[in-house]
Amino acid sequence: MSIQKKEDPRSIRSREMFKDAVISLLSENCTISSLTVQKVAAKAGLNRTTFYLHYHDIQDLLTQMNDDIFNELSEKIIVLVHAKGLSEKQQLTQFLDFLYTQRRNLFTLLNISQFEDQLFLLIKELVETRRKNTEEELPDDYVAIEIKTASLVGIIMWWIKKGMNFSSDYIANQIYLMYKVK
Numbered sequence: 001m002s003i004q005k006k007e008d009p010r011s012i013r014s015r016e017m018f019k020d021a022v023i024s025l026l027s028e029n030c031t032i033s034s035l036t037v038q039k040v041a042a043k044a045g046l047n048r049t050t051f052y053l054h055y056h057d058i059q060d061l062l063t064q065m066n067d068d069i070f071n072e073l074s075e076k077i078i079v080l081v082h083a084k085g086l087s088e089k090q091q092l093t094q095f096l097d098f099l100y101t102q103r104r105n106l107f108t109l110l111n112i113s114q115f116e117d118q119l120f121l122l123i124k125e126l127v128e129t130r131r132k133n134t135e136e137e138l139p140d141d142y143v144a145i146e147i148k149t150a151s152l153v154g155i156i157m158w159w160i161k162k163g164m165n166f167s168s169d170y171i172a173n174q175i176y177l178m179y180k181v182k
Helices: 009-027 037-044 048-054 058-081 087-101 103-109 115-132 145-161 168-179
Strands: none
Touching (some): 058 087, 058 103
16 A cells, blocks of 8 residues: 655645746746756746755756646546536536636746647547447448548637637537537
C-alpha cells in the first residue's frame, strides 16, 4: 500500500509564481528565447535556487505549463464523453469556460506548443467515443470524424484567437445547434 505524501503548500505556491512570471514576461513581449532563469526568478520575486528546486531549466518549466493545461483539458474532455441529455451543453460550456479562463496562457503558449494539434487529438477522441457509444445507427455517409473534429477545433481556435467577445455559453449553443451530439 502506497501512502501519498501531501505536497507542501509553499512548493505549490512557488511553482505558480514561476508560471505566472513566465506568462507575465511573455505578455510583456519578452520572447521565449530571451527567457532566463534569472528573469523568471526576479519577476516571480523568488531566487534561482528555488527555481532549480522545481525545474531543470526554462524549457522544463514551459513543458510543465503546457502539460498542466492539457491534463486539465483532458479531464474536461472525459466529462464531455460521458455527458448525456441537457448536461451536454452545460459540459461543453464548462469546457469552453476553462479555455476562456486560460486564454492568456493559451495565447502565450500557442507559440510554444502544438496546441491546435493536441486539441485536435483530444476532440477527435471525444467524437470517436461519443459515436461508439451512440445507440442509433449512423448512415454510411455521415460526416467523417476528422472533418467534424477539424470544424470543432476551427471554431474553438477562432474563438480563442479572435472571438472572445462571445461568451462560452453562446459558442456552446452555436456548436450544439450545428452538431447536436454526434
